[in-house]
Amino acid sequence: MADILNTPSLWVLGALVAYGIAYFVYSKWVDEKIWEVSPDRPTPAHMYMDGVEFFPVSRSVLYGFQFKSVAALGPILGPFVAISYGWLPALLWIIFGNMFIGWVQDYSTIMITVRNEGRSMGPLVYQYVGEKPRSILLGYLLFYLLIISAVFIYLISLFWAVFPGTFLATLTIIVFSVIIGHLLYRLQANIYAVTLLAILAVILAVVIGVKVQGPEKAINERLGDNAQAFWMVVLAVILFIASIAPMPTFITPMNFVSTFPALAGVAILIIGALVSPAVGVTLKQPTYTEFWPKIGPLFPVLFVSIACGAISGWHSLVSTSTTGKQLDVETDARPVGAGAMLTEGMLALSALAAYMVLSPEEVGAKISSFVLGATRLSSSYLGGTAAMWKAFFALFLVIYAITVQTLVTRYWRVFSGEIFTGGLSFLGDKYVATFTGLVIPVLFALSGSWWNLWIYFGGSNQLLAGLALMLVAIIIVRMKKPPTYALAPAVFMTIVTISALIWETYVYAHGVWVYLTTGDASVLQAKPPLSEHPTAAFAMNVVFVIVGIALVVLGLMMTYYLVTALSKARQESG
Amino acid sequence: MPLFRRKEEKEEKKGEGGLKGILYGMAVHGSVTAFLRTRMYMEHLFMLMTLGDMLGFPIIPPYYSLKLLPYVVPNIKSWKMRMFRERDFTDLISG
Numbered sequence: 001m002a003d004i005l006n007t008p009s010l011w012v013l014g015a016l017v018a019y020g021i022a023y024f025v026y027s028k029w030v031d032e033k034i035w036e037v038s039p040d041r042p043t044p045a046h047m048y049m050d051g052v053e054f055f056p057v058s059r060s061v062l063y064g065f066q067f068k069s070v071a072a073l074g075p076i077l078g079p080f081v082a083i084s085y086g087w088l089p090a091l092l093w094i095i096f097g098n099m100f101i102g103w104v105q106d107y108s109t110i111m112i113t114v115r116n117e118g119r120s121m122g123p124l125v126y127q128y129v130g131e132k133p134r135s136i137l138l139g140y141l142l143f144y145l146l147i148i149s150a151v152f153i154y155l156i157s158l159f160w161a162v163f164p165g166t167f168l169a170t171l172t173i174i175v176f177s178v179i180i181g182h183l184l185y186r187l188q189a190n191i192y193a194v195t196l197l198a199i200l201a202v203i204l205a206v207v208i209g210v211k212v213q214g215p216e217k218a219i220n221e222r223l224g225d226n227a228q229a230f231w232m233v234v235l236a237v238i239l240f241i242a243s244i245a246p247m248p249t250f251i252t253p254m255n256f257v258s259t260f261p262a263l264a265g266v267a268i269l270i271i272g273a274l275v276s277p278a279v280g281v282t283l284k285q286p287t288y289t290e291f292w293p294k295i296g297p298l299f300p301v302l303f304v305s306i307a308c309g310a311i312s313g314w315h316s317l318v319s320t321s322t323t324g325k326q327l328d329v330e331t332d333a334r335p336v337g338a339g340a341m342l343t344e345g346m347l348a349l350s351a352l353a354a355y356m357v358l359s360p361e362e363v364g365a366k367i368s369s370f371v372l373g374a375t376r377l378s379s380s381y382l383g384g385t386a387a388m389w390k391a392f393f394a395l396f397l398v399i400y401a402i403t404v405q406t407l408v409t410r411y412w413r414v415f416s417g418e419i420f421t422g423g424l425s426f427l428g429d430k431y432v433a434t435f436t437g438l439v440i441p442v443l444f445a446l447s448g449s450w451w452n453l454w455i456y457f458g459g460s461n462q463l464l465a466g467l468a469l470m471l472v473a474i475i476i477v478r479m480k481k482p483p484t485y486a487l488a489p490a491v492f493m494t495i496v497t498i499s500a501l502i503w504e505t506y507v508y509a510h511g512v513w514v515y516l517t518t519g520d521a522s523v524l525q526a527k528p529p530l531s532e533h534p535t536a537a538f539a540m541n542v543v544f545v546i547v548g549i550a551l552v553v554l555g556l557m558m559t560y561y562l563v564t565a566l567s568k569a570r571q572e573s574g
Numbered sequence: 575m576p577l578f579r580r581k582e583e584k585e586e587k588k589g590e591g592g593l594k595g596i597l598y599g600m601a602v603h604g605s606v607t608a609f610l611r612t613r614m615y616m617e618h619l620f621m622l623m624t625l626g627d628m629l630g631f632p633i634i635p636p637y638y639s640l641k642l643l644p645y646v647v648p649n650i651k652s653w654k655m656r657m658f659r660e661r662d663f664t665d666l667i668s669g
Contacts, residue, residue: 048659050655052614057599060594060595064596064601067600068604123664252608252609255601259597321667
C-alpha cells in the first residue's frame with residue numbers, strides 16, 4: 001500500500017472519485033433544487049432560433065466544444081507554479097477548487113444565459129448591476145487580454161528556445177492546417193480523409209521535431225540570451241497573420257488539427273499516472289514544502305497559480321457568449337457545463353502528475369520540466385524513445401498555447417474595432433489593432449518576469465470568475481432561491497484574487513522602490529536581456545505596478561457594484 | 575447524420591451523438607459557428623443592398639430590388655431578429 005501511495009496512481013484515482021461525486025451528487029442537487037431545470041422549458045436556442053447564433057446543438061457536441069474552448073495552458077502550467085508548495089496543496093486545490101467552485105461557475109453561467117433570453121455577460125451585467133459596471137468590465141477585460149497575451153507569448157517563445165525542433169514541428173502543423181482548411185472549406189473534401197491527414201500531420205511534426213533540430217540549435221546558440229526575443233518576434237509575425245486572415249484559412253483549421261495531439265496527450269498522461277505503480281514510476285516531489293517559498297505566500301498565491309484546472313473566469317465568457325445560446329434543453333447544462341469543467345480538472349491532474357514524478361532539482365525553475373515529467377510517465381508504459389516523447393509533449397504545449405493565443409489576438413483586434421470610435425478610430429483599424437495587440441504583450445513578455453505575470457494572469461482570470469459567480473448569486477436571489485452555493489465561492493474567490501493582485505503589485509512596487517532608493521537593479525523583476533538594461537527594466541516594472549493597480553481598482557469597483565446590486569436584490573426579493 | 579437537431583428529432587434518434595459528437599464539438603463546432611457568423615454579416619450586407627431603397631439607402635435601382643425581393647423575403651424575419659438583438663463586447667469572443 002505504501003508503495004502505491006508513493007506513486008501518482010491512487011491520488012489521481014481519488015481525485016477522479018471526488019469529481020464523480022461533484023458531478024453525480026452535488027451538481028445534480030444544484031441542478032434539481034436550485035435551478036429546477038426542466039426539459040420542457042424552452043431554451044433561447046429554440047425561442048430565438050436564427051440558425052446563426054441561436055440554434056439547438058446536441059449535448060455531446062456542446063460538451064466537446066465547451067471543453068476545447070476552455071482548455072488551454074492554465075491547467076498544464078499552473079501546477080508548475082503551485083508545486084513550489086509541494087504536490088499536496090496543488091492536488092487539494094485542483095480537487096476542491098473544481099468540486100466547489102469550478103464547475104459551479106461554468107454550469108451556472110450557462111444557466112443565467114438560458115434563463116435570461118440568451119444574454120451574454122455584458123448585457124447581463126448591464127441588466128442586473130448597471131451601465132457603469134459594464135464599462136468597468138470592458139476596461140478590466142482589456143487589461144486581462146494583454147496579460148494573457150504576454151504570458152502566452154513568453155511561454156511559446158520559451159518552448160521554441162528550449163526545445164530545438166519544436167518551431168519546425170509547429171510550422172509543420174501550421175502549414176498542414178492551412179492545407180486542411182483549404183481542403184475542408186474550399187474543396188469540401190471527405191472529413192474522414194482530412195482527419196487522417198491531420199493525424200499524419202501531427203506524426204510528421206513529431207518526426208521533424210526529433211530529426212530536424214540542427215537549424216534551431218544553431219539559431220539558439222548564435223543568439224544566446226536573445227534567442228527567446230527572436231522567437232517572440234517570429235511568433236508575433238505568425239499571430240499577426242493569423243489575426244488578420246479569414247478564420248477558415250488559419251485559426252479554425254489549426255484548432256481542428258490541434259484537437260488530436262491535445263486529446264491524445266491528456267489520455268496518455270492520465271493512464272500513465274494510473275498505471276504508475278505497475279511500471280515503477282514514483283513520486284519525487286515533496287508532499288509539502290513551506291508556507292512562504294520564493295514565489296510568495298501559499299495564501300493567496302496557490303489559489304491563483306492553478307487557473308483553469310480549478311476555476312477560470314474565461315469560461316464564464318464562453319458559457320454566456322456561445323454555449324448558453326445553443327443549449328438544446330435545460331437538462332443539458334449539467335453534462336455540458338459541469339462535465340466539461342470537471343474534464344478540464346483531469347487535464348490539470350494529468351499535468352500535476354507529470355510534475356509529481358520529477359525531483360525538485362529536475363523541476364528547478366524550469367517551466368519546461370513538464371515535458372520531462374510527461375515523457376517519464378508516458379515512456380514508462382508505452383515505450384518509445386525519450387526524444388520522441390519530448391518532441392511530442394513540447395509540441396503538445398506549444399499547440400495548446402498557440403491555438404488559444406491566435407484567438408486572443410484576434411479577439412483583441414475585433415474588440416478594438418468595436419470600442420475605438422471617433423477620434424481614436426485609427427486604433428480600431430484591422431492592422432493597427434493587431435499590431436498594438438501584439439507589441440504591448442511582447443514588451444511585457446520581454447521583461448522575462450513571467451512568473452509574476454502568471455500571478456497577474458491567474459489573479460485577473462479568477463477575479464473575473466468571482467465576479468461572474470457574484471452575478472449568478474444576484475440572479476438566484478432574484479429567483480427567490482438560496483444563493484449560498486454560488487455566493488460562498490464568489491466571496492472566497494474575490495478575497496483571494498484581490499489579495500493576490502495586491503501581493504503581486506507590492507512585489508513590483510517593492511522592486512521599484514528599492515531601485516529608486518538604493519540603485520540596486522537586482523531587485524527588479526526582469527531577466528536577460530532586459531535585466532542588462534536597468535533603466536528599461538525599471539520602466540517595465542513601473543508599468544507592471546500601474547497594471548496591477550488598475551486590475552485591483554477595477555476589480556474592487558466591480559465588487560462594490562455587485563455587492564450593492566446583491567443587497568438591493570435581497571431587499572427587493574424580501 | 576445531422577449534428578444539429580430539434581428536441582423532438584433528438585428523442586427519436588436517442589443514442590446518437592456520443593463520441594462522434596464530442597469529437598465534432600471539439601474539432602469543428604467552433605469553426606461552424608464562426609462561419610455562420612461570417613455568413614450572417616455577409617447576408618446583412620446583401621439584405622441592406624437589396625432592401626436598401628426601402629430603408630432609405632438607394633444602393634441598387636429599385637427594378638433589381640424588386641426582382642430579388644422573392645428571394646429575400648423568407649430571410650426578413652431572421653434578419654430583423656439578428657439586427658435588433660443586443661450585442662456587446664462579450665459577444666465577440668465567439669468570433
